[in-house]
Amino acid sequence: MSTLELKVIAVTEEAPMVRSFELASTAGDDLPGYSPGSHIRVSLPNGDDRPYSLVNLDPGVEPTQGGSRYRLGVRLEEASQGGSSFMHGLKPGDRLSVTLPKNDFALIDGPAPVVLMAGGIGITPIASMASALLRQKRDFILHYSGRAQGSLAFIAPLRALLGEKLIEHYDDLSGGYLDAGVLLSAADPESHLYVCGPKPMIEAVQAAARQRGWPEERIHFELFTPPVAQTGDKPFEVEIASSGESFTVPVGKSIIEVLEAAGQDLIYDCQRGDCGICQTDVISGEPDHRDVVLTDSEKASGKVMQICVSRAHSAKLVLDL
Structure with missing residues (x-):
């Protein structure tokens, strides 16, 4: 897999527990372009890697043309498995090895209006x-939610950038989570919906959209919560x-981790249960579905599963691999 060697140019505190990182080529070269929703995977000292979305807050910049800098936003997770704690330990001058940009959460071209929804650090691709x-110059609205005032990253530049196109939601002020059903009931039914954030938020938005008859091809999502x-x-x-x-497959390990350690050649990407690339047919056994890709009927059928995050209710699974 092709990689880029980058150095940290700047580290900025964007919100409590959230930092942004500006990265540039160690050789001074321009960096490859990327489309909105793209991510890179950052190599960790232990040999693992983690995906982080590329952030662009300047509508005057066309990132597909490339440029001199990449920007990431990373939240320090309380139960960090190494990724966010490593990133938050970086300082200017440190070096990173990263993959080329990849997009599993692409913004679809066309005249249709767009509803953007972000929860917490899910704002980065949004x-x-x-x-x-x-x-x-397309018609859109962004709903950005967090637990409390002061918790949302990049909020000042987003306010300046979007004005009335940005609607903020704070759980502590509203007495609860963002009500996806109310928002979608007021939206143009021809809109494309893009949502990124914690798994419960994505599942609530999916359920609300499907209840209102939104076709699956207009519901787009990316999960920003690592499996636990x-x-x-x-x-x-x-x-x-x-x-x-x-x-x-022991507790704390995924099917992919176990099979890959045993020398199996598998195809996968996100390892969060939102891209669908690792979907595998189930010949027997009962999966314990933990993804946000499959519909309720697909999960109930028990015939397919995402082996990056899902486990088993039964003692054994037989997979079509």
Whole structure:
């Protein structure tokens, strides 16, 4: 996989627990262009990597043409598995190895109006979309929600940039979470919907949109919450149908992690359960679905699963691999 060698140019405190990082080529070269919604994967010292969305808050800049800097926004997670804690330890002059930009959350061209919804650090890809929509003079609105005033990253430049196109929601002032149903009921039914944030927010928005008859091809989402172990998780067995080999998936490890460590060649990307690339047919067993890709009927069928985040209710799964 092609990589870029970058250095940290600046680190800025954007909100409590959120920092932005400006990155430039160590060789002084221009960086490859990217489209709104793109991410890069940053290599960690332990050999793992983490995806972070590229942020553009300047509608006068066309990022697809490339430029001298990349900008990331990273929240320090309380249960960090190494990614956010590593990033928050960076200082100007530090060096990083990253992948080329990739987009699994692309903004669709066309005249249709757009509803953008972001929760917390999910603003990072959404901010780039808002800049692009301004540049394209398209009709859109951005709903940005957080737990409390002062918690939202990039809020000052977003206010200056978007004016009335930005609607802020604070749980502590409103007495609860953003009501997706009310917002979507007031939206143009021909709109494309883009939502990024924690899993409960995405699931609530998906349910509200489907209840109102929005077709799946106009509902776009990206999950910004890494998978975490849940109370009651247990080890389970995975059998590969093509070879008959069986592997134990312990608590705290994904099916992908276990199979890849055993030498299996797998296709995947996000490892958060939102891109659908790792979708696998289930021959037998009962999956424990933890993705935001499958519809309720697909989950109920038990015939497919996302092996990056989902586990098993049964003691064993047989997968079509």
